[in-house]
Amino acid sequence: MSNLKSVLILIGSPKGKKSASNNFALYLEDKFQEKDIETEKAYLVEHQKPERLRELVKKASTPDLLIIVAPLYIDSIPAITINFMEECYKSKDDPHEQKLMALFNSGFPEPNHNDLAIKMCKNFASKMDMEWMGGITIGMGAAFESISLTDAGGMARNLRKGLDAAVESLSQNKKMPSEAVLTASKPLLPLFLSKFFMCYFGERLWKRKVKDKAVRKKMHYRPYKVQ
Numbered sequence: 001m002s003n004l005k006s007v008l009i010l011i012g013s014p015k016g017k018k019s020a021s022n023n024f025a026l027y028l029e030d031k032f033q034e035k036d037i038e039t040e041k042a043y044l045v046e047h048q049k050p051e052r053l054r055e056l057v058k059k060a061s062t063p064d065l066l067i068i069v070a071p072l073y074i075d076s077i078p079a080i081t082i083n084f085m086e087e088c089y090k091s092k093d094d095p096h097e098q099k100l101m102a103l104f105n106s107g108f109p110e111p112n113h114n115d116l117a118i119k120m121c122k123n124f125a126s127k128m129d130m131e132w133m134g135g136i137t138i139g140m141g142a143a144f145e146s147i148s149l150t151d152a153g154g155m156a157r158n159l160r161k162g163l164d165a166a167v168e169s170l171s172q173n174k175k176m177p178s179e180a181v182l183t184a185s186k187p188l189l190p191l192f193l194s195k196f197f198m199c200y201f202g203e204r205l206w207k208r209k210v211k212d213k214a215v216r217k218k219m220h221y222r223p224y225k226v227q
Helices: 020-033 050-060 079-088 110-127 153-170 177-186 190-210 213-218
Strands: 006-011 040-045 065-071 098-107 129-136
Touching: 006 020, 006 050, 020 065, 020 098, 020 153, 040 050, 050 079, 065 177, 079 098, 079 110, 098 110, 098 153, 110 129, 129 153, 129 177, 190 213
Parallel strands: 006 040, 006 065, 065 098, 098 129
Antiparallel strands: none
């Protein structure tokens, strides 16, 4: 089996370069480039106009491997990523060898909240006659919004280990091993700690917002109260 030659990483976060998704993409990009694989990134938020989107769809039809890296939005895929998928399907050409992998992250501590989005990507691969290479789910993705995986230390140890193993297999045109997927998808912290931190910092965030007088005036509104 020949080795992988080219990769296009599609960042599906509306936050673009300031997103956790971008930091995951940067880590993958570095690892593929270390193996001398031609690797590019594209930010879907920069390709929303029809002409630019069509250009990206055309570009996305050539690499050996496509990687979708995106956040979970309302238990689903962000609209800009769905738009890309729909345009790909409308522009579908004759089947040719191409592969798809996906990585999704959410603010929930449990990675399994991303499972539906991964299944949607797997279905997209099937509709496009692409080979599905597997999906990775990450909980507490927001923890990486302002820090790289390399600088995240022990918190990202399993994630780095799993992604390294995934890149090793993908670079040889092999599907990601289940062990690599499970390792990368492990919760960043024990769940009881994750939930504690979410409640603690979430409460502080809401209290900070309530200091805004405009918000304070409306916080007790009950427009749908039944009389």
